[in-house]
Amino acid sequence: MIHRPIQILLVEDSRADADLVRRLLEKAPFGPFRLTTVDRIAKALELLSASPDAHDVPIDVVLLDVSLPDSVHCSLDSLSRIKAQAPELPIVLLTGVEDEDLATAAVRLGAQDYLQKRQIESSLLGRSIRYAIERKQAEVALRESEERYALAVQGAHDGLWDWHLKTDRIYFSPRWKSMLGFEDGEIGEEPREWFSRVHPDDVMILKAEISAHQGGGTPHFKSEHRMLHKDGTYRWVLSRGIAVRNGSGEAYRMAGSQSDITARKLAEKRLQHDAFHDSLTGLPNRALFLDRLSMVIAHARRRGGHPYSVLFLDLDRFKNVNDSLGHHVGDELLVAVARRLESLLRPGDTVARLGGDEFAILLDDVADGTQATRVAQRVNRELAEPFNLRGHEVFATMSLGIALGASCDYERPEDVLRDADTAMYRAKAAGKDRHALFDRHMHDRAVALLQLENDLRRAIEREEFEVHYQPIVSLTTGELEAFEALLRWNHPVRGLLQPESFISIAEDTGLIVPIGWWVLREACRQLAEWQSLYRPDRPVPVSVNLSGKQFMQVDLIKRLKKILRETQVQTGSLHLEMTESTIMDHGEAALAKLSQLRDLGVKLYIDDFGTGYSSLSYLHRLPMDALKIDRSFVSYTGDSGGRSEIVHTIVTLARTLGMGVAAEGLETAEQVSRLRGLSCQYGQGYFFSRPIDRSAASGLIAGHVRW
Ligand code: C2E
Ligand code: MG
Ligand code: MG
Numbered sequence: 001m002i003h004r005p006i007q008i009l010l011v012e013d014s015r016a017d018a019d020l021v022r023r024l025l026e027k028a029p030f031g032p033f034r035l036t037t038v039d040r041i042a043k044a045l046e047l048l049s050a051s052p053d054a055h056d057v058p059i060d061v062v063l064l065d066v067s068l069p070d071s072v073h074c075s076l077d078s079l080s081r082i083k084a085q086a087p088e089l090p091i092v093l094l095t096g097v098e099d100e101d102l103a104t105a106a107v108r109l110g111a112q113d114y115l116q117k118r119q120i121e122s123s124l125l126g127r128s129i130r131y132a133i134e135r136k137q138a139e140v141a142l143r144e145s146e147e148r149y150a151l152a153v154q155g156a157h158d159g160l161w162d163w164h165l166k167t168d169r170i171y172f173s174p175r176w177k178s179m180l181g182f183e184d185g186e187i188g189e190e191p192r193e194w195f196s197r198v199h200p201d202d203v204m205i206l207k208a209e210i211s212a213h214q215g216g217g218t219p220h221f222k223s224e225h226r227m228l229h230k231d232g233t234y235r236w237v238l239s240r241g242i243a244v245r246n247g248s249g250e251a252y253r254m255a256g257s258q259s260d261i262t263a264r265k266l267a268e269k270r271l272q273h274d275a276f277h278d279s280l281t282g283l284p285n286r287a288l289f290l291d292r293l294s295m296v297i298a299h300a301r302r303r304g305g306h307p308y309s310v311l312f313l314d315l316d317r318f319k320n321v322n323d324s325l326g327h328h329v330g331d332e333l334l335v336a337v338a339r340r341l342e343s344l345l346r347p348g349d350t351v352a353r354l355g356g357d358e359f360a361i362l363l364d365d366v367a368d369g370t371q372a373t374r375v376a377q378r379v380n381r382e383l384a385e386p387f388n389l390r391g392h393e394v395f396a397t398m399s400l401g402i403a404l405g406a407s408c409d410y411e412r413p414e415d416v417l418r419d420a421d422t423a424m425y426r427a428k429a430a431g432k433d434r435h436a437l438f439d440r441h442m443h444d445r446a447v448a449l450l451q452l453e454n455d456l457r458r459a460i461e462r463e464e465f466e467v468h469y470q471p472i473v474s475l476t477t478g479e480l481e482a483f484e485a486l487l488r489w490n491h492p493v494r495g496l497l498q499p500e501s502f503i504s505i506a507e508d509t510g511l512i513v514p515i516g517w518w519v520l521r522e523a524c525r526q527l528a529e530w531q532s533l534y535r536p537d538r539p540v541p542v543s544v545n546l547s548g549k550q551f552m553q554v555d556l557i558k559r560l561k562k563i564l565r566e567t568q569v570q571t572g573s574l575h576l577e578m579t580e581s582t583i584m585d586h587g588e589a590a591l592a593k594l595s596q597l598r599d600l601g602v603k604l605y606i607d608d609f610g611t612g613y614s615s616l617s618y619l620h621r622l623p624m625d626a627l628k629i630d631r632s633f634v635s636y637t638g639d640s641g642g643r644s645e646i647v648h649t650i651v652t653l654a655r656t657l658g659m660g661v662a663a664e665g666l667e668t669a670e671q672v673s674r675l676r677g678l679s680c681q682y683g684q685g686y687f688f689s690r691p692i693d694r695s696a697a698s699g700l701i702a703g704h705v706r707w
Contacts, residue, residue, distance in 0.1 A: 005032040006129065007058065009047065011078070012065045012094070013039040017117055021063065021094075021125070028126030041070050041078045048086045061133050062091045064111075066102070076102070076109055083110050090136035092128055112136055161194070161241070162255040165214075170194065179237070179260050181230030199226035199234055206239075214243055214251045221256060224265075236265040278353040280331060281338035289352035289360055293413035296364055300405055307406035309372035311361040312420035313341070313379065316397045316432040318357035325392055332389045333396060340382050344375065360417065369404050369437060376400045376435035397433035399424050404438070422446040429504070453505050455491065460518055464490045467522050468691035471700060472543065472662060472684045475676045478707040480700060482541040482575065484684065485523040486691045487515070507547060516550040517559065524567040524574060526694055531570060534701050543575035543605060548582040552589070557596050564600065571601035577628065578604070580612025591621065598623045605662075610650060620657055626682075627654045631665025634675070634685075644674070651678045 008025070012018045018037050025033045036059070038044050048059065068078055082091060090112045095102065103114040112132035115125065159176025163169075169189040177187045180197065187193050198206055202225035213221035221241040226234040241256020276288035284292070293310065300306040315337065322330040334357065341351045341359060350362040363372055379398060386393045401423025403416050410416045423438035425446075430436065459465055469483035489497040506512040523544045531539035550556065564574065576597065583590045583606070594604060606614075609627040633647050647663070654661035663675045666685030675683055688707050689700070 005034045006030075006133070007060045008033050008035050008063055008129065009044060009059045009061070010035055010037040010063045011039075011041060011044045011068065011082075012037060012063070013068050014065070017065065017094070020117065024120060024122045024125050027122040028129075029123055030126040030130040033126075033129070039068075041068050041081060045081060045085050048082070048089070059086075059089060061129055062086075062089055063129075064091055064093055066093055066095045066106075076106055079106060079109055079111055088136070088140060090132040092132050157259070159258040160255070161239075161258060163191070163253065165252050165254060176258050179258065180227055180235070197228040199228070202226050210254075213241075214254065216249060216251075221254070224261065235260055236262045281335050281353050283338050283342075283359075284350060284352040286352065286354045289350060289354065289362065290413045290417070292350050293362055293416060296362065297405065297410055297413060297416070301409075301411075307404065309363045309369070309405060310403045310416045310420045311363070311372060311376060311379075311435075312354075312401040312403075312417065312424040313359040313361065313398050314400075314424055314428070315357035316399055316428070318396075321394060321396070325389075325394070329389050329392060329394065333387060333394055336387045336389065337383070337396060337398075341379065344378050344382060354417075360420070369402065372402045372404065373435065373437070376402060380433060380435065399427040399432050400435035401425065401427055402435060402437045419443060449505060452502060453509060453511075456489075456502055456505060456509070456511055459489060459491075460514060462492075464492065465515070465518060465522075466490060466693065467519060467526065468693055469526075469542070469697040470684060470691035471689045471697075472682050473688045473707050475663075475672070475680055475683045480540060480705060481682055482543055483697060484543045484577070484691075485519060485526075485545070487519055487545075488691075507549065510549060512547045513550050513553065516547050520544055520560070521563050521567075524563050524569050527569050527573060528567040530698065530701055531573065533698075539570055539573045540701055541573040541575050541603070543577055545577045545607065546582070548579075548585060551578060551582050551593065552586055556593065557600065560597075560602070561600065572603060575603040575605055575625075577607040579607050580609065580614045583622065584612060584614060584618070591623075594623050608664075610646060616653075619653075624659055626660030626662060628662045628664050628684075629680070631685075634663045634665045634671060635667065647675070647680075648678055651680050655679075 010018060010021055012021065018039075022035055022037075025031065025035060036047070038047060044062070044064075062082055064078060064082060066076070066078065079091060079093065082089070091110070092113045092115060093103075093106050093111050094115055094117050096117055098116055106114050112135055113128045115128060157175070159179050160171075160173035161176055162171040168191060170191055170193070171189065172187055172193065174184045177184055180187075195203060195207070206223050206225045209218075209223045210221060212218050221239075221243070223239050225237060225239070227237050229235050238259045238261045239256060240259075241254055243251035244253040244255070245251050276285055276291075277283065278285045296308045300308060315333075318330065318333075321333055334353070337359070338351070338353060341361065345351055345361065348364045350364075352360050352362075354360050361375065363375060379400060383396055383398055386395050388394075401420045403420035403423060405416065419438040419442070422442050422445075423436045426442060427434050427436040466488050467485045468488050470486055471480050472482040472484060473479065474481045487499050487503075489502055491497050503512070506515055523542045527539065527542045534540075553559075583594070586593075597604060603625045604623065606622075606624050606627045608630040610630045610633050627650060629647060629650050633644075633650070651661050660682070661680050662682035662684060663671075663680050664684050666672050666675065666683045666687045668687060671685075672683060672687055692700075
């Protein structure tokens with residue numbers, strides 16, 4: 001609204017008419033009015049073209065006589081010229097004649113009103129001028145707002161839609177159409193132009209969202225869905241809108257925008273993919289695996305025992321590949337294994353990489369353990385084929401553990417995975433490259449083992465270990481020849497434990513190394529004591545078992561020397577027992593180590609002989625003093641079967657190689673006489689004595705027993 005006198009430019013050549021207008025304006029409402037009069041259109045244009053500061057207040061409205069000397073008579077030529085000069089100015093036409101056609105044409109050309117000079121009165125003129133100004137202002141504001149909106153829409157790159165619900169026609173803006181690859185004319189106004197292009201999986205929810213808003217259930221309509229592009233691919237769009245309602249709240253129109261959000265959706269998808277997949281192999285990761293597993297568990301519980309299985313897979317000796325061929329080859333192997341595993345599965349199954357060389361498979365909807373077992377066997381078979389990686393032929397095997405969802409009432413996915421893992425360890429322990437099925441018993445065992453491992457870590461400092469001694473007897477003289485030192489664990493709760501129940505854990509955890517050193521020191525200390533007490537000239541030697549891990553320690557010789565020096569054990573009275581595999585696993589390095597041990601004056605035994613895979617040619621190069629024939633062969637010597645022949649062969653072999661030979665596990669007089677008959681030099685077993693504690697062993701030495 002203008003709060004000052006309204007400035008009027010009157011363009012009128014007739015002085016009488018100009019006076020008339022002036023007089024009328026003096027009495028007119030909505031004033032006051034200030035009048036500037038010109039008698040030619042050219043003068044008006046000149047005035048309007050002058051810069052605003054040329055006249056102190058700007059013109060608010062033009063009163064224009066249609067027939068001026070310098071305008072084409074009775075045409076709207078003057079109106080057009082003024083409009084061109086000042087498009088923002090409202091114009092009211094004045095004419096001497098009544099001409100409806102001219103009036104209509106003038107309004108269409110942009111005049112705000114049309115008055116006949118002879119009929120105007122003050123009130124009509126005042127109101128007409130006022131309304132002309134206001135209408136023009138509203139028109140300008142509307143146009144500006146429309147322009148602003150059009151600009152915004154263009155800039156925002158959004159498409160528009162405007163749906164007239166009564167006629168069920170939708171206006172789609174050109175941008176809406178081009179977003180889907182169409183020209184303006186290629187898409188009509190029917191709702192199906194929209195809905196038929198929505199992805200079948202999204203259309204139901206889109207329609208539900210629209211009707212929820214139309215029914216007043218939501219303040220805005222908003223939907224993300226896929227739309228079919230002309231090129232046959234789907235684009236993600238965000239459609240937003242709002243309904244216009246009548247007095248009773250019923251929607252009669254709905255309008256809104258559509259934006260292309262494909263890029264955002266793709267980025268989201270990528271982020272989501274990365275969060276749930278392993279970057280090396282592209283397989284689902286542990287998080288995704290657990291997520292799927294928990295869904296399967298929930299499903300199974302709902303339907304009451306619907307079965308599923310989880311396989312836990314671990315590459316055997318993967319560290320060897322990494323260490324010998326490098327991490328690149330190791331990585332390539334993991335990728336290649338992933339691809340092979342994928343090729344084995346049905347569409348609904350999931351294979352994931354849990355980390356390192358561990359994988360897992362989820363088999364949904366399998367009838368029983370046979371299906372899982374079959375998959376496990378197929379995995380082992382498939383992996384038998386070598387992988388060709390950077391020119392290396394690499395062999396990989398896997399150990400697999402299976403947990404069946406049907407047999408246990410699992411609630412948490414972690415528990416299923418844990419049990420499959422436990423079964424996998426069983427498969428590893430049973431010799432690798434195979435599978436094992438989990439049962440409850442295994443779980444209890446796993447828990448007990450974990451407890452045992454924790455206890456074992458503290459056993460040395462709590463002084464819970466002791467060494468027992470089992471006599472090794474000369475089969476020719478019946479005299480005590482030596483003792484074998486055997487470890488016992490005085491467990492605070494479970495009592496005296498045999499190595500069978502804890503040595504393998506000690507091996508797996510590496511605890512065997514400190515424990516082994518403890519045994520060595522303790523045995524040497526005992527040896528030195530016996531040596532000084534009873535037979536300083538010819539002490540009874542003690543034989544100590546050496547684990548593979550301890551054998552390969554770099555400072556083995558140094559530490560052993562130190563113990564021998566500190567305990568002052570006589571050279572030759574310490575014997576060390578090692579299994580064939582301890583020696584074979586370390587090739588030439590083992591040979592060098594053995595020679596160094598021998599140089600220290602320590603006597604060397606091959607323990608459990610016959611159970612390993614020593615090659616004869618290799619055996620002959622080993623600087624060993626004697627073989628101990630494994631118990632499993634000795635206990636069969638009563639039979640006429642092939643095993644007694646083996647004992648014969650080993651005794652002969654030892655003699656040929658210039659080594660001594662001892663038989664383990666002699667339990668009966670029969671076995672003893674048979675071994676004696678085969679000229680086996682030494683024997684050890686329950687027939688002579690069980691392993692005994694140190695005081696009992698001292699008694700044996702002091703008493704000069706003979707068997
Ligand atoms: P090994 O070195 O072969 O020890 C002989 C095992 O045979 C001992 O079992 C002994 O008690 C048992 N044995 C002896 N005579 C007979 C018999 O007539 N009949 C039967 N059935 N068994 C007999 P133990 O003491 O349970 O030790 C088992 C294994 O644990 C040992 O086998 C050895 O490999 C390992 N071990 C024991 N102490 C140590 C140790 O201090 N360090 C290491 N690294 N291993 C040890
Ligand atoms: Mg032994
Ligand atoms: Mg043995």
